[in-house]
Amino acid sequence: MDRTERLLERGYFPSQLPPCFKTKDLAAIHGALYASWLTLQQAPKKGAKIPKAPDSKGERFSVARAGYQRRLTSIPNPVAQTYLATHVVANWPQLLGHYRQSKLSASRPRFLRNGERGANIPSMQLLYERKVLRAAGYRFMLKTDISRFFPTIYTHSVPWALHGKAAAKRNRAPTAKYYGNLLDLSLRQCQDGQTMGLPIGPDTSHVIAEAIATSVDLELRRRLRGYPAGFRYVDDFFLFFSTMEEAEAGLAALTRALQEFELHINVEKTITCSVLEISDDYWPHQLRSFTIGKDGRKQLTDIHHFFELAKDLARKNTDENVMAYALKRASAVIIRKDNWPVFEAHLCHVVLAYPNTLQNFARILSTYADVGYRIDKERLERLVNSILEEHAPLEHHSEVAWCLWICKKLVLTLSAANVDRVSDMHSSICALILLDLDASGRLPKPPRMTYWKSVETTASLHDDLWLLSYEAGVRRWGGFSDVHVVADPHFNLLAILGVRFYDENGELTPIFQAKPRALQQTGLGLVSDLFDLADVDEYVTYMDGYGGYEGGIFFDDDDEDDEPHEENHDEDEPYF
Template identity: 30%
Template sequence: MWSASIQHDLARPGGLRRRLSIPNPVNFFRLSKAFEQHQAALSIEWNKSPISFTKPNLNLASGRGIAPDARDRASPRVAARVGARYVLHTDIAQFYPSIYTHSIPWVLHTKAVAKSSIGNMALVGNLLDKEFQACQQGQTKGIAIGPDTSLGIAELLLSPLDQRIMAECNVVGGCRFIDDIELTFRTLSDADSALTKLEALLSDLELQPNALKTRIEELPVSLDSNVSTSLRGNLPPDTNAAQSQWIDYFNRAFAVAKEDRTAGVLRYAVAALSGVQPTTWCWSTVQQLLWQCITIDPGCIRHVVDVIAINRLRGGLVPDVDLAAKAIDSVIRTSAVSGHASEVVWSIWTAMYIGFQIKLDAQNAITAMDDALVATAAMFAGTATHVFSQPIDSRLWRSWLQQDCFYQEYWLFAYEAYRRGWFPNEVAASQIAQDPCAAFLNNSGVTFIVDNAVAAYVPQRAQAGGGGGGGGY
């Protein structure tokens, strides 16, 4: 059985977008089960790399099935550059969307064996290949960006490649973070030879380096982002910062952001404030500066809300509801018409958490959006809170509720509509209640919405004690 994944448009710095995929739970369960059953074979491949710092790690405390170790990137780079004079940096062009699912059995069993054993599900690679295809309506080109299984496949493909590069080239040191690769060398000719070898190995997997990010440089080269280096020294003191210090900090952040719009400067600048507590006297100005950031980079919304939440929880500082509503209204009006879904979902969350109503014009823009997560968030907000002044309705969203809707691109919205009683006539006509998988999930109490999210929400940095300023993002 094949199903479609939800496609969700995610904001990236500099006006760029990333298309995330959320697989159907039925097919994703089958895929995850295959990973679990063949964990030993996969782990052997994952552990081949001597330079990967994103090896899948079973950590029950992480909140994910498999996740990479949390490491900074500067320290591995420091170690890799000792004794070297040149550094090769590259990443893979459109990595996850370019992965060919048939390359999974190629790596696990060799191309010759895989091609002579097509359809043999006793081979782990063929089984994983089949289940990945089933998650994306049979497509063999590309895998979802986001799920833990995709990290597992990234390491499956690249760890043996790392092993060969380190064994066959004159490499001094190296480090890899998913598809971001850095290798160091004593001579320029060694670096050139390694790049040629790397290109050939990637070509065997039908992948290629990103030409815009591939370069060989003579050391010294910066170890860390210029963004963090530039802003870290200007961070306001943890307590009792003067208003002028807050203005100076954001003035610097705005200037750096203007110089490099693709670096996520404002996201870093806002997230770094999680351990800085404004005084009551400065709080109004701080909020104005924070909300200004989301107009420049709407991807800052979640970080801005977290900073406001932390100061409400720790210092009892009350958010300016009118100011928040004005800023969010502007984001929704701009983002909804462009189909920028992640900004709208975070805007709905902000209205729910801070407690203000979204204006009718913005509401109408939301109900015209072709995105399952926007629709689900809006319907939940409209029934669980008083975010909207009028009941939510959308002819477009009703049209998604057809036969087999649980296996189409809007499966999450269809399932929650069935579970929560939204659009009952259309849900009944879709016959989703007669689908054994959807009925099983519903009878088991499964939902993809955290019902008490607003009341229970505590930002992660507040849970961890927050520490001092300078946190990343």
């Protein structure tokens, strides 16, 4: 898998989407698509042809966060995103060389052969340890971040960062030497020509944002005549000084360095303090330290106590993802069948109060349903319909999308009123899952199509609801036809080549699954019977490290191994 394919398959759609949304088809033939789309451009009267996708709008997908906050992620148009990913990878060696100039960055993107995303950045899990190590011998810490980093990045600052502001302003044309201009152009094509902000969600934004942040690091070094002690993680700075005066000078220098790129300090999150005040969040340690037993009555008691602890910690840490982490920790042990009804009830209480846990909730439910546990459909129907009733009118996309997917997965029934509520939403994601349920005969009434049918036009393929316009068209769902798709040369090519962005059979990766020879070794006939065994853990495999749930961690202090490889590198070789 080459880097462009990886960016498009694993680093395009936001990670918060249900598993029925995919970009694998697009990624697999990106080279042929890009080459064919280039032929649609008219050759200029003079000069070289500049690769340029049609201007388009990305769709906003509103995601629930801790503390009832929200994040607006973006789903860019596939034509524009393919151009952007192609141009990023074509200039990866230059970007990598730029990153290496910074001695502050702890968040350089890397292409990892087994990485979960297209471009991976180091885990946050060891930041506390890094702070402790880097602060040793200093008295004061300056902690700050960039205010609204991705949304306030000025796309014209991309060539400033890569080539220097003066040189970039003198040379505005996209060329091999001034490739930052091409990245600037490609970004603007993803967002209707706008010059403000990077799309939140695609990994290409992390790659480009790190280039800008690297230049901030370099400007800070210039102003301080050397690097301060400490590090930067994406947009968070942790810098260490011997005196308060040096720390204040560091803050002033960083403020001016950011202003060079039209960025600003987040004043509310800026503190200067003694290094003795460096602390780590204690709540993850408390949750990690709590062990849910594996057997019988003790496990049931532990389940009650664990959720009481999690609720108490969530109340005390309202801006942290306490409950999402708690559900992951609770997934590290197999719940016994006798205890499942109580565990499921606790999950329902949590997800109703903390909707940012719906994705974790869905994974737990689907895992246990697939191994034969009895799911209380009446309870869950009541739950999802209650959530939809509250969140659909508010355009809370993640809550609605995950509830619809849970209905699809577990064969739950939506109320007629909620079918109407979802039908009024401005969301391709929610619309397509509802139309899938309708096509499967799973709704009490057909969706109201008046609003959604308005995107059955060629122009809509380059507007924000492009995904609904294309997928409903090629599938002929909800009374759509594909006439408008055929009329657009870019999207007609996608349709001809069988590219789909929706998979009716898309599934979440289970938390655990039975080992291949488990039934043979135990002499049992059904997978569900394994979960009656006292030693069931011997016959299951946890996925993604879910059993310990610490995830993968890497830090990239040493750059020497991260040499750029050819696009068609040997898949047996690491990317770094």
